[in-house]
Amino acid sequence: MKIHEYQAKDILAKYGVAVPRGEVANTVEEAVDVARRLLAAGASGVVVKAQIHAGGRGKGGGVKVAKNLAEAEEYAKKILGMQLITHQTGPQGQKVQRLLIEETAPIDRELYLGVVLDRATAKMVFMASQAGGMEIEEVAAKDPKAIHKEFIDPAVGFQPYQARKLAFALGLKPTQIAPAVQLMSGLFKACAETDASLMEINPFITTKDDRLFALDCKINFDDNAMFRHKDLKELRDVAEEDPLEVEASKYALNYIKLDGNIACMVNGAGLAMATMDIIQYAGGMPANFLDVGGGANQQQIEHAFEILLSDKNVKAVFINIFGGILRVDTLAQGVVEAAKKTNVQVPIILRLEGTNVEQGRKILKDSGLNFLIGETMKDAAEIAVKAAKSSQ
Numbered sequence: 325m326k327i328h329e330y331q332a333k334d335i336l337a338k339y340g341v342a343v344p345r346g347e348v349a350n351t352v353e354e355a356v357d358v359a360r361r362l363l364a365a366g367a368s369g370v371v372v373k374a375q376i377h378a379g380g381r382g383k384g385g386g387v388k389v390a391k392n393l394a395e396a397e398e399y400a401k402k403i404l405g406m407q408l409i410t411h412q413t414g415p416q417g418q419k420v421q422r423l424l425i426e427e428t429a430p431i432d433r434e435l436y437l438g439v440v441l442d443r444a445t446a447k448m449v450f451m452a453s454q455a456g457g458m459e460i461e462e463v464a465a466k467d468p469k470a471i472h473k474e475f476i477d478p479a480v481g482f483q484p485y486q487a488r489k490l491a492f493a494l495g496l497k498p499t500q501i502a503p504a505v506q507l508m509s510g511l512f513k514a515c516a517e518t519d520a521s522l523m524e525i526n527p528f529i530t531t532k533d534d535r536l537f538a539l540d541c542k543i544n545f546d547d548n549a550m551f552r553h554k555d556l557k558e559l560r561d562v563a564e565e566d567p568l569e570v571e572a573s574k575y576a577l578n579y580i581k582l583d584g585n586i587a588c589m590v591n592g593a594g595l596a597m598a599t600m601d602i603i604q605y606a607g608g609m610p611a612n613f614l615d616v617g618g619g620a621n622q623q624q625i626e627h628a629f630e631i632l633l634s635d636k637n638v639k640a641v642f643i644n645i646f647g648g649i650l651r652v653d654t655l656a657q658g659v660v661e662a663a664k665k666t667n668v669q670v671p672i673i674l675r676l677e678g679t680n681v682e683q684g685r686k687i688l689k690d691s692g693l694n695f696l697i698g699e700t701m702k703d704a705a706e707i708a709v710k711a712a713k714s715s716q
């Protein structure tokens with residue numbers, strides 16, 4: 325689960341990580357109000373920041389520094405409600421519904437800090453780089469040595485000596501080392517206690533008057549740990565998520581939208597991956613990943629079907645089921661009901677195996693609907709690709 329920058333900074337502040345003073349605003353009036361208060365309290369300027377879950381907002385025009393109240397108002401008007409396009413939003417962009425108004429900081433250096441789960445070592449890794457402010461993926465690709473890493477033993481946690489090593493690698497001044505160590509320790513503690521899989525501060529800045537701040541912050545939480553963080557769950561903003569994915573999550577369906585035109589309905593994540601592969605092997609492109617799970621019931625199947633079909637790109641539906649706990653007749657019944665209800669216009673291709681497969685086939689045949697059946701996964705994928713091409 326991702327959260328907004330202003331929410332992430334609230335969490336950082338609780339762990340003693342220095343963030344600039346600021347507040348979230350939902351309207352231009354609120355934004356002006358916050359800016360007025362910050363300026364009255366001595367801020368030399370304010371920064372107006374679009375709150376969307378994607379990064380790269382600066383480059384996309386979603387982060388603007390205002391020298392005075394009039395400018396703050398001008399930028400708030402411009403950014404609030406805009407369709408902000410960044411390299412992480414896709415070409416359609418994301419609508420800005422909130423702003424973070426913060427005091428500006430006199431930036432001296434822009435650095436990078438990140439804590440992320442490293443699956444290869446099964447440890448959290450703390451990364452630091454002098455190449456802050458830019459896309460870290462680019463730094464990692466072009467100049468991997470510019471990223472310093474400390475792997476964290478889960479039994480002992482992040483050690484002060486590791487923080488010192490990173491602080492020295494950042495080329496900080498002697499007077500900045502102790503506060504940097506404190507800030508990094510706070511960041512790691514925040515990560516560990518909230519079950520975050522990623523916390524990234526880019527840029528982490530030093531100021532001309534020698535202070536340190538987290539100027540930006542991105543957090544991803546591990547969804548599997550959310551059951552023990554009811555308070556964090558409240559921070560979810562479904563407006564930032566794909567509407568079909570939100571709909572799917574209501575019915576405990578694992579759905580991820582993709583760019584192709586063959587919808588997939590599969591039980592089991594491994595089979596879902598194999599199905600996407602075989603569609604591409606047959607020359608097609610999957611429109612989604614959908615794992616209905618091992619024990620899906622008829623209602624879930626119906627909902628899954630509705631979700632698949634509400635994607636306008638879909639030209640064929642490929643249902644690939646190995647009936648184990650989910651029995652093939654249950655699935656077939658669900659598909660028939662859903663196909664009737666949604667008045668489906670695109671071809672439906674099925675490949676069915678497993679428990680009660682004969683009953684399942686009979687239900688499909690007796691339904692009077694026109695299903696295409698593939699004997700093997702490969703046959704079915706080829707039929708699906710052909711069907712998608714001709715129904716275009």
Ligand code: GDP
Pocket residue numbers: 371373378379380381382383387389427428429431434457458526527539540541
């Ligand atoms: P991102 O582009 O989505 O990662 O958004 P950031 O919060 O990282 O902002 C992008 C860039 O805007 C930063 O790298 C800074 O260069 C600049 N920026 C953000 N806040 C301030 C600020 O308070 N003062 C100044 N001068 N620049 C800022």
Ligand code: MN
Pocket residue numbers: 379380526527540541
């Ligand atoms: Mn950033």
